[in-house]
Amino acid sequence: MAEGSCGICLDDLKNPVSTPCGHLHCEKCLVAHVEASSDAITASCPSCRAAFPVALPDLRFVPAKFHRFIIPSVRRVFVDAPTESTQALKANVTRLEERVKSLEKDKLLLMERCESSMAASSKHAEGERDARMESERLKKDMQELRKKYEEVKRRYKAQKET
Structure with missing residues (x-):
């Protein structure tokens, strides 16, 4: 698979995002993959099947000192x-x-x-x-x-x- 292509649609990356394991996918493709899964809290990487959390905790119930450590698992990537x-x-x-x-x-x-x-x-x-x-x-x-x-x-x- 080419460096600039999505592992799901096999096309060039459009609005690339990265899973915690480091695999790149188109944002639409990854969202569709996560929405197709039956679990609303965790999802698996379409490339390596590594699980990652989809839902973020409500920051009102998490002490403020931990807020800086809570980041979204799927992040936008600039290639x-x-x-x-x-x-x-x-x-x-x-x-x-x-x-x-x-x-x-x-x-x-x-x-x-x-x-x-x-x-x-x-x-x-x-x-x-x-x-x-x-x-x-x-x-x-x-x-x-x-x-x-x-x-x-x-x-x-x-x-x-x-």
Whole structure:
């Protein structure tokens, strides 16, 4: 049996747990095995048939000095991944770190372009404002000249008639 496989379902371990004798099983498989047994207080290991307690005593009735010695018989286990997947993960992490660096460079370039575009837009807005003010000044000048022209034209007609 492979190191990372369950002794009950013979598949890869899913949420591995360990019995007191040290055998690893999927949590669901071991729970199903314990539930199938007729004894509600003890169960046997599916691999070596060693008995282990299933029920925990009620801690209210056990003196506090013994609480630290009472641990569940079935405990969760964290298994290291095989080296191939570790290497693949490392390669993936390296690739992703390079991608992050590339994206950071792109972000800086984009920020520079945005700032230059904003500066150009601000300069253009100033030019438009200046042009609008110049246009308004020229319109006023033209109105004044038109009034003067009309006045000169009126005087000319008046002199011509006399």
